[in-house]
Amino acid sequence: MYKFERLAFIYSELLKKKKTTVNELSDLMSVSKETIRTDLNLLEKKQLVKRFHGGAVLNIEFRFDSSPFPSDSIYQISGLLGDALFNPERNERGVNMQAGKVCILGSFNVDIVSTLERFPLKGETVIAEHCNIGPGGKGANQALAASNSNCSVYFMTKVGNDRFKDFAENHLKKSGIKSFSLLTSDSHATGSATIFVSRKEKDNLIAIYPGANRTFSDEEVLLILPQLDKSTVFLSQCEINFTALRYAIDMAKRQHAYVILNPAPYTAFVLDLLGDVDLLTPNQSEASEICGFPVTDLQSAAEAIKIIRLRGANEVLITLGGDGVIFSQGKNIIHIPPFKSVVNDTTGAGDAFNGALAAKISNGEDMIKAVIFASAFASLAIEKVGAGSMPQEKQALDRIRSQDFIRPVYLTTESNAR
Numbered sequence: 001m002y003k004f005e006r007l008a009f010i011y012s013e014l015l016k017k018k019k020t021t022v023n024e025l026s027d028l029m030s031v032s033k034e035t036i037r038t039d040l041n042l043l044e045k046k047q048l049v050k051r052f053h054g055g056a057v058l059n060i061e062f063r064f065d066s067s068p069f070p071s072d073s074i075y076q077i078s079g080l081l082g083d084a085l086f087n088p089e090r091n092e093r094g095v096n097m098q099a100g101k102v103c104i105l106g107s108f109n110v111d112i113v114s115t116l117e118r119f120p121l122k123g124e125t126v127i128a129e130h131c132n133i134g135p136g137g138k139g140a141n142q143a144l145a146a147s148n149s150n151c152s153v154y155f156m157t158k159v160g161n162d163r164f165k166d167f168a169e170n171h172l173k174k175s176g177i178k179s180f181s182l183l184t185s186d187s188h189a190t191g192s193a194t195i196f197v198s199r200k201e202k203d204n205l206i207a208i209y210p211g212a213n214r215t216f217s218d219e220e221v222l223l224i225l226p227q228l229d230k231s232t233v234f235l236s237q238c239e240i241n242f243t244a245l246r247y248a249i250d251m252a253k254r255q256h257a258y259v260i261l262n263p264a265p266y267t268a269f270v271l272d273l274l275g276d277v278d279l280l281t282p283n284q285s286e287a288s289e290i291c292g293f294p295v296t297d298l299q300s301a302a303e304a305i306k307i308i309r310l311r312g313a314n315e316v317l318i319t320l321g322g323d324g325v326i327f328s329q330g331k332n333i334i335h336i337p338p339f340k341s342v343v344n345d346t347t348g349a350g351d352a353f354n355g356a357l358a359a360k361i362s363n364g365e366d367m368i369k370a371v372i373f374a375s376a377f378a379s380l381a382i383e384k385v386g387a388g389s390m391p392q393e394k395q396a397l398d399r400i401r402s403q404d405f406i407r408p409v410y411l412t413t414e415s416n417a418r
Contacts, residue, residue: 006029006031006035006039007039007042007043009028009029010025010036010039010040010043010049011043011048011049013025013028014049014056014057014058015058015219018057018058019055019056019057019058020055020056021054021055022036022037022040022054022055023054024055040055040056043056044056047059047254100151100152100232100362100363100364101151101152101153101154101227101230101231101232101233101362102143102146102151102152102153102154102231102232102233102234102235102355102358102359102362103153103154103224103227103228103230103231103233103234103235103252103257104139104142104143104146104153104154104155104156104234104235104236104355104358105139105155105156105157105216105221105224105234105236105240105244105245105248106137106138106139106140106142106143106155106156106157106213106235106236106237106239106240107137107138107139107140107157107191107210107213107237107239107240108135108136108137108139108140108157108158108159108168108172108182108190108191108213109135109136109137109140109190109191109192109193109208109209109213109239110133110134110135110136110164110167110190110191110192110193111132111133111134111135111136111137111192111193111195111347112131112132112133112192112193112194112195113131113132113133113134113195113197113345113347113385114128114130114131114194114195114196114197115128115129115130115131115197115199115345115385116128116129116196116197116198116199117129117198117199117200118198118199118200118201119196119198119201119205129199130385132385135167135168135171136193136195136347136348137157137191137193137213137239138237138239138262138264138350138351139155139157139213139236139237139239139240140155140157140168140171140172141348141351141352141355141390142235142237142262142351142354142355142358143155143175143177143180143355144175144176144177144355144390145351145352145353145354145355145356145359145377145381145390146235146355146356146358146359146362147175147176147177147178147355147359148176148355148356148390148391148392148393149355149356149359149360149373149377149393149396150359150363150393151358151359151360151362151363152178153177153178153179153359154178154179154180154181154224154227154230154231155172155177155179155180155181156180156181156183156220156223156224156227157180157181157182157183157213158182158183158184158185158212158213158215158216158220158240159182159183159184159185159190159191159211159212160184160185160188160189160190160211160212161184161185161186162189162190164189164190165182165184165190167190168182168190169182179227181223181224183212183216183220184212185211185212185215187215188211188212188214188215189209189211189212190211190212191208191209191210191211191212191213191239192208192209192211193206193207193208193209194206194207195347197345197346197347197385202343202346203346204345204346204347206347208239208265210239210240213239213240213241214239214240214241215241216240216241216243216244217244218243218244218247220244221244221247221248221251222251224248224251225251225255228251228252228255228257229255231255231257231362232257232258232361232362233257233258233259233260233358233361233362234248234249234252234255234257234258234259234260235260235261235262235354235355235358236248236249236260236261236262237261237262237263237264237354238262238263238264238265238266238267238269238270239264239265242267242269245269245273246272246273249261249273249276249277250276253276258278258279258361258362259276259277259278259279260277260278260279260281260354260357260358260361261273261277261279261280261281262281262282262350262351262354263280263281263282263286263290264282264283264286264350266282266285266286266289266290270286270290271290271311274290274308274311274312274313275312275313275314277313277314278314278315279314279315279316279317280308280313280314280315280316280317281316281317281318281319281353281354281357282316282318282319283318283319283320283321283350284296284301284318284319284320284321287301287304287308287316287318288304290304290308290311291303291304291307291308291311292307295318295320297323298320298323298326298335298411301318301320301323301326302326302333302411302412304316304318305318305326305327305328305333306333309328315327315328315329316328317357317371319349319350319353319378321338321346321349322338323338324336324337324338324375325338325353325371325374325375326411327367327371329367329368332410332412333410333411333412334368334371334408334409334410334411335408335409335410335411336368336371336372336375336406336408336409337406337407337409338375338379339375339376339379339399339403339406340379340403341379341380341382341383342383343382343383344382344383344384344385345382345384345385345389346382348381348382348389348390349378349381349382350378351381352374352377352378352380352381352382352390352391353374353375353377353378354374355390356373356374356377356378356396357370357371357373357374360373360374368408372400372406372408373396373397373400375406376396376397376399376400376403376406377390377391377393377396379399380395380396380399
């Protein structure tokens, strides 16, 4: 049995029993006790287990309290776990030295998009001008945006064991996303989103059925560990179950990744995560929920940033649609005006922005340049129809050059920020 296979076997035994001994493992794997001690020491160094004389227990901080890995998955995860344990791309302080990779855990949905002249009134039926069924989900959209922004991306998502499984796999294979894991739920259908796009209001209404997106187990989330170890940025949203999101953020922090959370769709659980993310990226409505008062303009958005930071967030960025973007940077609050664009479909604007932002941060851009790029990228995305329709990096760079009057505006100094 190879070293990585031994480590995975030991870890799977601890998931089932919570505690094991050197003698027991030596007999089970027919290897020397000294080899087992070496393996346990390596697992302890990575904080996956805690040693005691003669054995080890599972590190409860990883909170594996659900079903263990199936026995036939031990060899599947062995390489992943080993890669995470022995990745050489970290310096003595544990800081990831490899730039330009984003790890995304998030949703895949089938989007049913109806374009209307206007939104219907209560009880009213209106005729759609156009209807399209396509790939979507905040996770998939953000992964595509990051990939199109010249960044190496790893994306994990989950679908149902239904006809949309192949649909999702074909989309991801053709997307250009460098690597992905597509998990399957036997109990829930593939997630879906019913979207109304109004030409008159130039806005959208969305109803989401999360489906399989809300069924990630801790064991499945563990599989992103080697990807986190190679990534500079971890990005996620709130279309997956909160326990999985909480666990993934915990792992990302341990791996010294820069954690970006897009709190959409909003859930009160977000309040429990404020102190654990490096950058929170709500839109106006989500920021209003978090701070407790309506965010309607630049002044109220600036106040919301102060409140959200006082409630525990490190840095906050609020997307304001037609008013651009406002964000904190240390003691400063900075506004980036919007790029001019022809609005056709705003459905994927936030996803385009977050994916592009994560990509540029992972590539080492400073925050202001990253936000300007993401704003230009999103301004192009809303000119396309469909949340999964994303522009390319060159188009965003061309837009920045063509509208070079877009400059950061320092609104205020946040004297009360942490």
